[in-house]
Amino acid sequence: MGRRKKVLTEDTKRRRVEAGKRIDVSRKSHGLTIVDLAEKLNVCETSLRNYIHARQDVPEDIAKNLQCLFGYTYLYWQGEPDAETWDAYMASQETAESEALAEWQKEQERIMSVRETFFEMLGFKYKDMSDHPVFMFSSVSTDDSEFGKAARADAVHQLTNIQNEDERWYLKESEFAALLDSLKDVMRFQCFKVNRGTMAHK
Numbered sequence: 001m002g003r004r005k006k007v008l009t010e011d012t013k014r015r016r017v018e019a020g021k022r023i024d025v026s027r028k029s030h031g032l033t034i035v036d037l038a039e040k041l042n043v044c045e046t047s048l049r050n051y052i053h054a055r056q057d058v059p060e061d062i063a064k065n066l067q068c069l070f071g072y073t074y075l076y077w078q079g080e081p082d083a084e085t086w087d088a089y090m091a092s093q094e095t096a097e098s099e100a101l102a103e104w105q106k107e108q109e110r111i112m113s114v115r116e117t118f119f120e121m122l123g124f125k126y127k128d129m130s131d132h133p134v135f136m137f138s139s140v141s142t143d144d145s146e147f148g149k150a151a152r153a154d155a156v157h158q159l160t161n162i163q164n165e166d167e168r169w170y171l172k173e174s175e176f177a178a179l180l181d182s183l184k185d186v187m188r189f190q191c192f193k194v195n196r197g198t199m200a201h202k
Helices: 010-029 034-041 045-052 060-070 086-121 173-182 184-200
Strands: 124-128 155-161 164-172
Touching (some): 010 045, 010 060, 086 124, 155 173, 164 173
């Protein structure tokens, strides 16, 4: 039995056709023959013809050579629809980064909300101090004699006793992680109580 022919998706076919057109148009507009362009790309003439006639995908290394030769982006030379110009490509990158940042900020807000709710159950106000001006300078005084109870440059978490706001603890990242680890059982118990209460009201 012979090898089964690979079935191409419509998207792959479209990209191959688009890439081939772009390569051929740029080749002609620069007055290059197939042989000339193949030499500049360091690729055999047969492979170049296959790219132009949509018989093969344009490999990333060849696409990047085309980018260096004619401009645009390597994605453009692979037939991608939204990468026709460098500006369009950069805009798509910026959009992706903005969306990722928004998602990260949303997750951070969720984490802060969970922490605040949990520590409030235990009788404490929680505050993330990482962006607070006081904690952004190394000149903040330290008090080693009363570990954790004085403002320190490396402290990024603040816990305040709700019943006595003069009683505060400042914890650096490693100390806060150790605290959360020691409170795992309490967390599970509080979540159990919340879930049980929610079910009771249904």
